[in-house]
Amino acid sequence: MGKTTPVMSLSDAPMWQSIENGKLALMACKTCGTYRYPPSPICPKCLSMETEWKPIAGTGTILSWVVFHRKYFDDFPPPYNAVAVRLDEGPIIMTNLVGEEPEGSWIGKRVSLEYVDHDGRRQHAARIAE
Amino acid sequence: MRRPGLGYIVGAYEHPLRDAPDRSVAQLHAEVAAGALADAGLTKDDVDGLFCGPDTPGTGPLSMADYMNLNLRHVDTTNTSGSSYLIHVAHACQAIAAGKCDVALITLAGRPRQEGKAKGSLKRADNPNQPDFEFEHPFGIQILGVYAMVAQRHAHLYGTTAEQMAWVKVAFSHHAQHNPNAKLRNVVTVEDVVNSPLVADPLHRLDCCVVTDGGGALVVTREEIAKSLDRPLVKVIGCGEAPYGQAGGYAEITDSGARRSGATAYAQANVTPADIRYASIYDSFTITAMVQLEDLGFCEKGEIGAFVSDGGLISGSGRLAVNTDGGGLCNNHPVNRGGMTKALEAVRQIRGEAHPAVQVPDCDLALANAIGGQLGVRHASSTIILERG
Structure with missing residues (x-):
């Protein structure tokens, strides 16, 4: 067992800094404008290396979800969930749903991102939008 | 030809x-x-x-x-x-x-x-220095969580049910009863699978493969x-290999590289899915085998739930004999890697050396497919097609 442990590498630090600041930024290609996630050194659409970190609106739609019923990490006592969210900017991100959980399928529900303290670090989470 | x-x-x-x-x-x-x-x-x-x-x-x-x-x-x-x-x-x-x-x-x-990997309690084996690790791991995502997300979305898009997924395990358990080396030799029912504890909703304990040496x-x-x-x-x-990734966060998570690796192998072998008499399909979870079977063209995308139902994968009585050794769900899953065991049972079938209870009669054409990595995020599919010489 053990806790989840973020690893900070050069190309990811700006994203975690944006989370600290409460406004998630993703890599976007300066040549073709495509947002991408996870961060990567090259645009998967046009292979441009010209990249900027752009804040996102923080809104999206749940693409899929899971509820874990077993303990895998000391900082995630079961049951806990994870969701894949299709951001309005395009890419899918993985996060956790906080607040009220929908009845039935979660897929297609609109969410907005917020920022939560998780075991001493700040990370993003999704909440069902009104 | x-x-x-x-x-x-x-x-x-x-x-x-x-x-x-x-x-x-x-x-x-x-x-x-x-x-x-x-x-x-x-x-x-x-x-x-x-x-x-x-x-x-x-x-x-x-x-x-x-x-x-x-x-x-x-x-x-x-x-x-x-x-x-x-x-x-x-x-x-x-x-x-x-x-x-x-x-x-x-x-x-x-x-x-x-080495402690049997309980699912170790941190995922991926190298923490791989670039995508920290964008899933900090949210408590475990390997089977990604597969569960694929299963949830498959259910959402195509109406696939837990009972249909369970039929995959049921079929392989029917085969495993004849394999004296299989880790799990007991025949199970759909009810046994759906009533086993939820591990990562919608995957139950019996939707998950064994861990073996x-x-x-x-x-x-x-x-x-x-x-x-x-x-x-x-x-x-015929052979095919195809990595499949997130494409910057735009890929469909219920699709796999098997579509491309399968098409490459079929073209090289000059055969179609309908010609295949036996298939070994990697089954880390029930949904894993289902996605590959449809991407390999054994049924239309989204129709795998009906294809596997009612013993669809049971040798002799089903639509297609799959994993007659019991597969990863019942027989073995050495090193948490599937491709080798898939080839082994396909060779036995072509040789006519599978257990008589599960041997496909006159099996002249077999396919083996494996997924390495994880469906939904990043994996590679590989396909081989074998013929009796």
Whole structure:
């Protein structure tokens, strides 16, 4: 067992800094404008290396979800969930749903991102939008 | 009109153990290597090509080549996780055709049960320095969580039910009862699966594969040598390999690389899915096998729920005989990697050496497919098509 442990590498630090600041930024290609996630050194659409970190609106739609019923990490006592969210900017991100959980399928529900303290670090989470 | 053999699988061996507390990883590799060579009727001195993955102890192939005192002129350590070993079959055929080796040995072995990986409690095995790790791991996402998300979305898009998924396990348990080495030999029902504890909703405990020690090995050679040996001829006639990733966060998570690896293999073999008499399909979870089966064209996308229902994968009575050894769900899953065991049962079926209760009559054409990595995020699919020579 053990806790989840973020690893900070050069190309990811700006994203975690944006989370600290409460406004998630993703890599976007300066040549073709495509947002991408996870961060990567090259645009998967046009292979441009010209990249900027752009804040996102923080809104999206749940693409899929899971509820874990077993303990895998000391900082995630079961049951806990994870969701894949299709951001309005395009890419899918993985996060956790906080607040009220929908009845039935979660897929297609609109969410907005917020920022939560998780075991001493700040990370993003999704909440069902009104 | 089928194409000529790309190579011939002349040796195949599956380690009988599922728990190996008293053997080292190197010993397991040596045992499966010796077993496959004995099965072929060859010796270590015939081997001039070694193909292995990162489960091999030491630096790439060097330690095992040294321990076994092999005189090699070709090595290949292609690693696409569990699909590596079917890619090794393809690469062995290519190396043989190019004159780089004559007898290729492929091994897989390990002992995850002894190393604490049997309880799912270790952190995921991915290298924390891989670029995508920290964008899933901090949210508590475990390997099976991604598969659960694929299953949830498959259910959402196509109406696939937990009961339909359960039929995959039910079919393989019917096969496993005849396999004396299988980790789980008990026949289960749909009710048993859906009433087993939820692990990662919608995956129940019985939707998940076993964790076992052990391994397996294959020997691939050229036609002249194969025909000089006293074994039924198993001809490789088509191969495909296809990585599938997130494409920057835009890929469909219920699709897999099997569509492309399958199409490549079918084209090379000049056969269609309808021609296939037996299929070995990687089954880390029930949903894993279902996605591959539809992406390999055994049914339309989204219709796999109906295809597997009512014993659809049971040999003899179903629509397609799949994983007649019991698969990863019941038989074994050495090193948490699937490709090797998939090839082994396909070879048995082509040779007519599967258990009589599950042997496909006159099985002249078989397919094996594996996924390495994880569906939904990043994986590689590999396909081989085998014909009786």
